[in-house]
Amino acid sequence: MDMKSIAIIVAGATxxxxxxxxxLAQGRAVAAALDAIARQPDSASLLSRTLFVGLAMVESxxxxxxxxxxxxxxxxxxxxx
Amino acid sequence: MSQGIEIPVIFNVGQVEVTRTVVTTWGLMAGLGIxxxxxxxxxxxxxxxFQMAVEAMMTYLDEQIRDIVGREPPRYLPLAxxxxxxxxxxxxxxxxxxxxxxxxxxxxxSALALIVFFVVPFYGISERGFGGYLRxxxxxxxxxLPFNLxxxxxxxxxxxxxxxxxxxxxxxxxxxxxSLAGVVAVVVEFLGLITGVVQAYIFTILTLxxxxxxxxxxxxxxxxxx
Numbered sequence: 001m002d003m004k005s006i007a008i009i010v011a012g013a014t015x016x017x018x019x020x021x022x023x024l025a026q027g028r029a030v031a032a033a034l035d036a037i038a039r040q041p042d043s044a045s046l047l048s049r050t051l052f053v054g055l056a057m058v059e060s061x062x063x064x065x066x067x068x069x070x071x072x073x074x075x076x077x078x079x080x081x
Numbered sequence: 082m083s084q085g086i087e088i089p090v091i092f093n094v095g096q097v098e099v100t101r102t103v104v105t106t107w108g109l110m111a112g113l114g115i116x117x118x119x120x121x122x123x124x125x126x127x128x129x130x131f132q133m134a135v136e137a138m139m140t141y142l143d144e145q146i147r148d149i150v151g152r153e154p155p156r157y158l159p160l161a162x163x164x165x166x167x168x169x170x171x172x173x174x175x176x177x178x179x180x181x182x183x184x185x186x187x188x189x190x191s192a193l194a195l196i197v198f199f200v201v202p203f204y205g206i207s208e209r210g211f212g213g214y215l216r217x218x219x220x221x222x223x224x225x226l227p228f229n230l231x232x233x234x235x236x237x238x239x240x241x242x243x244x245x246x247x248x249x250x251x252x253x254x255x256x257x258x259x260s261l262a263g264v265v266a267v268v269v270e271f272l273g274l275i276t277g278v279v280q281a282y283i284f285t286i287l288t289l290x291x292x293x294x295x296x297x298x299x300x301x302x303x304x305x306x307x
Contacts, residue, residue: 060239063246
């Protein structure tokens, strides 16, 4: 296997493994927010804003993985030269 | 469809390469400017549907600024509204054929994040004074200083990479699906529509949260205490 195929495999593994954590975390966050909104529908706007900000925070981990895998795929790393 | 994340160069001015992103952004600026001028020219006491939509958006942003920053909006509204409208338009412009959104280029999103990076201390210093703002870095204890500084940098990076990653991956997925499955990609394009609006919203709200942290007393990194 040359460097390129290793990089492709690693890129796939990066995004696959790296998405597990944020996916679970986002699911828990949304579930908790829905629970809270069901209890207190009055504060729905505050809750959903906080939810969106929190989801963005959680999501950035997955996006770091995406960027790493893209760097691997499109050869911006010095290994690929 | 672009090949990966390469941004093609449209033409050169001397040594300077003018990329597709820059050309799209110019078009966007012209379009938004003309739209704003047209709306301003025919403002009416009884608003038409378009004016109504813009007014609703501004009222909503006013509310958010009052909630998050805890100050009167006029000082913060121009920045927040500009960021929101520009990012929204830039995200959604990729729905047009041929055109690709400028926010799928890391250069655009880094520039936007750098604006936020510099404007947060500006508002903090003008509101609480130089010493007051700097003292915010020492809260809750002086030992937190390095973490506050790292947080300042890493959130700027996250802000730019989040927007770039979302928009670029959306376009990439649509491109791959068009080559594989043809028309089915339209469904994913709708998903991209939602992502675009949500990302513009998140960028604006996060900017306001950071400004709120700098403007109010407390650590700059303090978030979502409301």
